Amino acid sequence: MLHSTVPSHEKRRLLREGLASGRLLRVPGAMNPLTAVLIQELGFDGAYVSGAVIAADLALPDIGLTTLTEVAGRGAQIARVTDLPVLIDADTGFGEPMNVARTVQALEDAGIAGCHLEDQVNPKRCGHLDGKTVIETDEMVRRIRAAVTARRDEGFVICARTDAAGVEGLDSAIDRAKAYIEAGADMVFPEAMRGPADFEAFREAVDVPLLANMTEFGKSELLTVEQLESLGLNMVIYPVTTLRLAMGAVEEGLRVLRDEGVQTDLVDRMQTRERLYELLDYRAYNAFDGDVYDFTL
Known part of the structure; x- marks a missing residue:
């Protein structure tokens, strides 16, 4: 009710333990706090906050237009409602x-458990678009060192994302990842890997946890959990999946409403009021204050 009862340092411990467990952590994107509640209920290992989703929710493209205040605010809203660790997309770190x-x-x-920082120029663009530009390795090393130096809780996970594979080639991306690890990165996120061979090369080259991005309509082959586990990946994110599912359903429903003038044919596709109230845990609020929950479904 209201807030998760699991303190932030405990969520960070859970994330680090999960990354060291040898199993693959499954982390869907939470497009809003209510989605995070559902992610926890369905048994996933964490929730992810995508910069692309935050931008899209504001009707903006993913080209570095969002601010730290907007991203941290959405992250706090999502971390508040879930006992799971939350990993957030911090883009380029919003500056120098x-x-x-x-x-x-x-x-x-x-209350976030960890973030990833990327080696694109600022402002950045979606990692699965052409025309990306990466900064010099030394400049990204300074970003990572700044992040490591600034954190006050050693449990907070700092993940280095490299977009270099699509710009400079896979070998360069691996060399960059090694430099970022030397600078203190706890985990590496090789963006826009094309298939199993790319992940395998990264796994052979580095010994820190690796994150796989299984986003739809991108440059990466969509791999199963079993495939990713066999490749030695430690975490998989599905950053935009819930937004795409939701917006696809919303657009279809609005077209029906526009064309038919009534939503009767849509009702069986909707989440029921009862299910929504279950996710919101209305009954817990009733137990706290009977004046709040004074109705029956």
Whole structure:
């Protein structure tokens, strides 16, 4: 009710234990807090907050237009409602190394368990689009060092994302990842891997946890949990899946409503009022204050 009762440091411990467990953590994107509640109920290992989803929710493209305040605010809303660790997309850290330091501390304050920072130029673009540009390795190393130095809770996971494979080639991306690990990154996120061979090359080259991005309509082959586990991946995110599912259903429903003038044919596709109230845990609020929940379904 109201807030998760699991403190932030405990969520960070759970994330680190999960990454060290040898199993694959399954982490869907939470497009809003209610989705995070459902992710927890259905037994996933964590919730992910996508920068692309935050931008899309604001009707903006994923080109670095969102701010730290907007991203940390959405992260805090999602972390508030779930006992699961939350990993958040911190883009390029919103500026220079000092901005990166502030970003990490703001995300710690928001109750987030970890973030990933990327080596694109600022402003960035979606990792599965052409035309990306990456910064020099030394500049990204400074970003990572700033993040590591700024964090106050050693449990907070700092993940280095590299977009270099699509720009400079796979070998360069691996070399960059090694430099980022040397700078203190706890985990590596190789973006836009094309298939199992790319992941296998990364797994052979580095010994820290690896994150796989299984986003739809991108450059990566969609691999199963079993395939990712066999490749030695430690976490898989599905960053935009819930938004795409929701917006597809919303668009279809609005077309029916426009064309038919009534939503009768849509009702059986909707989440029921009873199910919504179950997710919102209305009954717990009733137990707390009978004046709040004074009706029957």
